[in-house]
Amino acid sequence: MTDLIIKDENGLYVPKADVYLDPWRKVDKAIISHMHADHCRYGHKQYIIPNGSLKVFKKRIGPASVSTRNFREPFSINGVKFSFHPAGHIPGSAQIRVESGGEVWVYSGDYKTEEDGLAESFEPVTCHTFITECTFGLPVYLWKPQSQVFEEILDWWTENQSQSRPSVILAYSLGKAQRLISGLSGGPGPIYCHSAAQQMTNAVRRDGFDLKRTKPLTEKTPTEMLNRSLVIISPSGFSNHFVKKFKDASTAAASGWMSIRGARRRRGVDRGFTLSDHADWGGLLLAVKATRAERVLCTHGYQHIFAQYLRELGLQAEELRIDDFTDEG
Numbered sequence: 617m618t619d620l621i622i623k624d625e626n627g628l629y630v631p632k633a634d635v636y637l638d639p640w641r642k643v644d645k646a647i648i649s650h651m652h653a654d655h656c657r658y659g660h661k662q663y664i665i666p667n668g669s670l671k672v673f674k675k676r677i678g679p680a681s682v683s684t685r686n687f688r689e690p691f692s693i694n695g696v697k698f699s700f701h702p703a704g705h706i707p708g709s710a711q712i713r714v715e716s717g718g719e720v721w722v723y724s725g726d727y728k729t730e731e732d733g734l735a736e737s738f739e740p741v742t743c744h745t746f747i748t749e750c751t752f753g754l755p756v757y758l759w760k761p762q763s764q765v766f767e768e769i770l771d772w773w774t775e776n777q778s779q780s781r782p783s784v785i786l787a788y789s790l791g792k793a794q795r796l797i798s799g800l801s802g803g804p805g806p807i808y809c810h811s812a813a814q815q816m817t818n819a820v821r822r823d824g825f826d827l828k829r830t831k832p833l834t835e836k837t838p839t840e841m842l843n844r845s846l847v848i849i850s851p852s853g854f855s856n857h858f859v860k861k862f863k864d865a866s867t868a869a870a871s872g873w874m875s876i877r878g879a880r881r882r883r884g885v886d887r888g889f890t891l892s893d894h895a896d897w898g899g900l901l902l903a904v905k906a907t908r909a910e911r912v913l914c915t916h917g918y919q920h921i922f923a924q925y926l927r928e929l930g931l932q933a934e935e936l937r938i939d940d941f942t943d944e945g
Contacts (some may be wrong), residue, residue: 620714620721621747623936628723628747631779632716633696637723640938647698649725650709651676653791664691666700668736669708672790675815679896687736703727704738706791707825721745722907727890729899732762734798734825735791738895740906746915747936748904751894751945752872753922759872759896766799769889771848772868774804782842782865786885789813789850791893792870794820794827796848801828805844808833810853831837835861851883872896872945892945904931 622629640904642659644744649655651672656665658677665673667684674682685691687710690699705726712723722743729738769785774930776783787793789812797807797817807830809817814832814879821827833847839861847862851869867885872892895903898923904912913936926933 618717618719620716620719620745621723623938626728628938630696631765633693633698633714635693635696637712637714638725641691645693647712648673648722649703649712650705652706652726655725664698666710667707668823668825671819672708675791675819687739690777696819701741702736702739704729704731704735707735707794708823709735709791710881710925711739711741714744719744721747721867722909723747724749724903726751726894727903728895729902730759730895732795732799734795734827738903740903742908744909745840745911746904746907746909747915748900749894749902750914750917750919751890752896753900753914753918755894755897757872757875757896758875758898759875759890759892762799762891765889769868769870770803771797772866772887772889773800776866777804777844780843782839782845782847782862784847784849784852784854784862784867785889786851786867786869786883787848787871788893789853790816792891793817793848793850794825795891795893796846796870797827800846803846805846806831808837808842808845808847810847810849812850812853837839841933844857893913894945920943 626643628637635739636643637647638649638655639646645662646660647664651669657739657897667686670684687700690697697715699713700857703711703725704708716720720743722741726749727738731737773783793813809830810833810886869883869885870889870891875890912933915936919935923933923935
């Protein structure tokens with residue numbers, strides 16, 4: 617078996633096609649799995665991205681040489697065949713299938729196996745080698761059903777309303793924010809979004825995803841207008857100004873990391889809701905099995921432990937360390 621994809625100083629490289637997958641340094645040609653900043657970076661000469669993420673791309677990257685491909689639409693570069701397949705991570709996210717000489721590799725990017733009603737559902741792709749993320753590659757990470765988590769958030773929101781307190785939830789501006797808006801569309805009041813989340817939500821709408829109307833949160837928004845509202849702010853956007861503005865609010869965070877004791881305290885919030893845009897332990901195992909891969913390369917997260925476990929199951933599994941990648945969960 618040849619190394620169809622290798623790692624060099626710029627990222628994951630397909631030598632036969634002279635193209636990179638989610639490179640972390642500037643390159644001539646990049647195929648991008650999704651629009652999170654640790655996967656889609658500024659400065660490449662040419663981008664190829666999944667259709668359904670162009671408006672978000674333009675909002676994040678700005679003017680650039682970019683082309684889009686539909687899911688499952690094959691395209692060739694120097695005789696190597698590529699295609700995008702749904703990853704279920706965030707709206708428009710994809711896995712990247714690479715085929716040459718009858719050999720097939722799949723780079724997962726980030727993914728989750730639970731349907732969320734917004735992103736295209738994860739699609740297993742049969743391959744010889746599967747490159748999988750392992751963000752939550754420990755048995756302790758097992759998610760509740762999304763419907764149960766949304767019920768918990770709605771109960772918290774409703775209780776805060778009864779006390780005339782705003783409900784402020786920290787969530788990543790691309791992916792998590794839109795998932796909350798979609799899942800809480802029948803909630804008991806309006807939803808406000810801080811600037812980053814509002815801008816990303818508007819871009820996701822322009823990419824064709826149907827989301828409930830949200831209101832922009834600004835420094836001039838009267839506090840009394842927020843007492844029945846859910847307010848979505850990215851963790852980095854919860855500045856000292858907004859801490860003071862919401863001194864009477866109930867605060868929460870939505871992340872897979874909230875499943876671990878102490879994470880809520882470290883975030884400085886009242887409540888933690890375990891809602892992740894990544895596969896949990898069971899989802900990772902399910903995805904690996906569904907690919908029927910002979911070889912599994914485990915990337916960022918708990919790749920050492922997950923690769924070791926796969927070897928115990930009899931699979932050929934190795935670590936592929938990518939230290940540049942971080943994720944909100």
